[in-house]
Amino acid sequence: MLQNNSTLRSKIDQLWNKFWSGGISNPLTAIEQITYLLFMKRLDDLDLKRKADAEFTGEPYVSKFEGRWLPPGIPDKKDNYIEKELLRWSHFRHFSAEERLTHIQLKVFPFLKTLNGEESPFTHHMKNAVFIIPKPALLVEAMSTIEEIFDEIEKDANQGGQAFQDIQGDVYEMLLSEIASSGKNGQFRTPRHIIKLIAELVGPQLGNRVADPACGTGGFLLGAYQYMVTQLVKDPKGLKLDEDGFIRSSVSSQLTREVNDILNDSLYGYDIDVTMVRLGLMNLMMHGVETPHIDYKDTLSKGFPEKNSYQIIMANPPFTGSIDKGDINESLHLATTKTELLFVENIYNLLKTGGTAGVVVPQGVLFGSGRAFVNARKILVEQCELKAVITMPSGVFKPYAGVSTAILIFTKGGETENVWFYDMKSDGYTLDDKRSKLEGYGDLQDIVKQYKKRDQLKESDRKKKWFFVPKNEIVEEKYDLSMSKYKEDVFEEVVYEKPNVILAKLKDMENEINRELTELEGMLE
Template sequence: MNQDLRRKLDKITNILFAGGVNNPITYIEQISYLIYLKLLDERENDIAQQIRLGSSRAKTLYPEQAERFRWSKWRFYSGDKLHKFIRDEVFPYMSNINSDNEYIAAYFRDAVLEIHDPNVLKEVIDEIDSIIFSSLGSDVKGDIYEYMLTYLNTMEGSLLGQFRTPRQIRKLMVELVEPEIGDTIYDPACGTAGFLIDALEYIMSKYSQRIEEVPIYGEEWLIRKYLEKLNSESHLKFNDSELPFDTDPKLRKKFLGELKESNPNLMTYEKGDGVNIPDWHLLEDSLYGIDVSRQIMRIATMNMVLHGISKANIKRGNTLSEMGGLTDEDLYRKYKVILSNPPFAGVLPKESIRENLPKNTKKSELLFLAVMFDALAEGGRCAVIVPEGLLFGSTTAHIELRVKLIEKFNLQAVISLPAGVFKPYAGVKTSILLFRKLVKDSLFENNIATQKVWFYEIKNDGYDPDKITGGGRPETPDKNDIPDLINQWNIYKKFGFKNPPGVEGLSILGHGSEEPKCWWVLADRISENDYNLTAGRYKPQIINKNNEENLVELLEETIDIEKNITKKLENLLKEIKISI
């Protein structure tokens, strides 16, 4: 995404916020409506062109009597006429569009125009109209939306943060489950569809001619770092409009290489054009998400659309409820990959909980895990973020779920996340569970219930765990355990998950030993500990010098005591022999 596009997006943001549209979710929702209307107008031009050439069976969204609802027909209106036309005519038309385009109708159903100032609305429409989306690749269109979401995420007090898992954690989880074309991929609490987009980008990067390496902090961070370098080396002051990154990719690659050399733990990921994907429709039809909020569902849908998924399988509904607005097909479909960070704090009325879920709990975090157990296809992989309490809770419901996870699935890893990973929005301690569902009657070597569990403790995730600036945590590219975790995992996988990296859990390590980042524990040992799955419960202990001295003293005292006991027993034995 070039600097001109960034400036347009920043201008739209400033116009809306100055015009009173300052709720982050409302901001994104309103922008999404307008962008979608512009996209559909551009698509209509493509359809008309194809029809003229006799190469399209696609039906127009705007038959002759409805031409006036097209963006290109009303975008010149102004004042109250523009505002009322969109509110009272365009939105109702789109929400009742023909049955061939039900996904569009569902998107606009109950839509409300909340840009109340006609002048603000006109300014925003003019800026959006200047962007020709059809000339942009899906990667650039996706970057536009990600930029808006990230921009909001950095704003102090942003409500959107509660719906977004940090990018570095999403990328890690996708890397661990390795989605592939043909996999059905699901998030039962999808929020803005971050996991689904990352899974899509991961797959696209495997089938690309042009691949770009991106720092986990995003392109804006890279630009900022390059500006810092230029300004430190010159008495002149440069700004981002003078950067040649957009026209000189070799310079960008060279500078990123320099950053990686000076920061070996700098986390990056790959983005590709996906031109070698053998069946795009298969990939498009394999991504599924559900969210309880209609606003968030719309944001997720637009995120997918701008990333090239024209008919996104995103639905509004409650995954946990018998009356959640979902069909039986939605509720009982099986998926090869599940990626999720479900809400932790919810409590459902028992009467509302789905029939096939546990009846001994109302806690949403337990119910969501049970949903994933059921929704995962045989041989499927799941990576899910859970609150720490789920790993050690002592209620029957907690223990039964952990028993099932160990004995009926293959729990491959528990990854402990830093307590500050969700700051400034939440300080709750969490972990990632990584597990596979067994295949019935399969003799495949790794198709066995949990034998060993690998634990990895992430202390640093590339951001300062304590400081908060401007609504987010400052970047610390030199402090990030995630690249090491991925490297250790790949070694583990390479050798068939036979020998987990690290030392055995609960080991005693001698004075001077390096604090371990990872360790493993036998499933039998876990069952002996009430199926407790917290990483810290099994962390190897290092004996420091004082502890060693204390241990020597304790052993010497024990030996002296045993000598005294032995002496007394010998005297007692002599007395008994004499009396016989």
């Protein structure tokens, strides 16, 4: 987690304070405006890198800043066209403060809004976006701090042997941690190491359609993309383990145009907050996904008809709310308005037969006794191959929420024979609000190791942190999936001292107390 980088956190604090003192006090507005600047900077850096890579490999690449552009609403005359090269961050960063603000407002930002063509999801959702940084001085200070943030993240990435990772998500998470409304309406980010863990367990492959029906800033989609790109790296030995024990690459010059096209058409996300949609689109584009498919849709509502569409779903859907009963999609048959249960059924519906999901749920889903809870678990056990239930400690989502959660891994249409349970005790970070990095990886890498070899051994000791439970036993327990239902407690024999020894010690303690009381009385005379 980059929030454990004290220098980076200090820079984020500086950026946040500048926006606050500059008159932009609404947290999500500030985050959105900061994201626009991050996007401008990253787009320029990424484009220059890809141009250099293309020259080195001979692969064709058309720069997003190649050619000329006509601003919207301007007469179509030759003199009104702008050289796109003038819209790069590396160009306008040298302007004076007033020129810089005017240039971004009238030229750069309108250009970015139409970046992927008139028909793209990005252009559609950026249509009403507004660049509202009001003061030239604030813009200059913000740009300077953002350049320092990029330098620090590049330094952090190089020291860790990893490619540029989720800057948008990290900055977003750090900003949220600074405001009282963090976590409001479920708008908090899944920790990157949990995303990497789930990607490792579900294993998305090139050509798979991957979805997140409640994608937020797009962290799971980015995690799937980075996992797939890493599998395509020709020399993975050149990559080092990151701070969580995973190997990941974000952008590789070894990818052909054909492979890039497949990856660009692989990732699909949906969210009911238009700000999250914009942030998610920019997040993926900042990491090399040229045309991400993220849309403003409520995937639980009647207006979302998709079914049987995806090979992989990775998600941490909101689990604190409910939906209007009259707006629930007709394909959802659980008699409930609880979103955590409806999303389980919805993810099942969205998967193609043979498709696999990795989903974070509150642990209440595992053992709730209501009919809807039981029926949701019945879908997982009877209509899927429920591969794994991984319980996580309650501090994983701090400081946003303290609820205990679990990861469910299941494949639609398979047959459940034995369910693999794992009791995660540590995710490699402290479980308090600070979430500081601990030495080692916690249980993360052991989970991956044991999960991938679980088929080699179906019997296990239920006194340990992982074990199997046969389907028939789960059915008998009304599909209860709680770890405590099946785990055997380990009792350690405690040897107590003999009563006469204990009494003797008590007498000694009483004598000592009386002696000290006598001394105190003497001091008062």
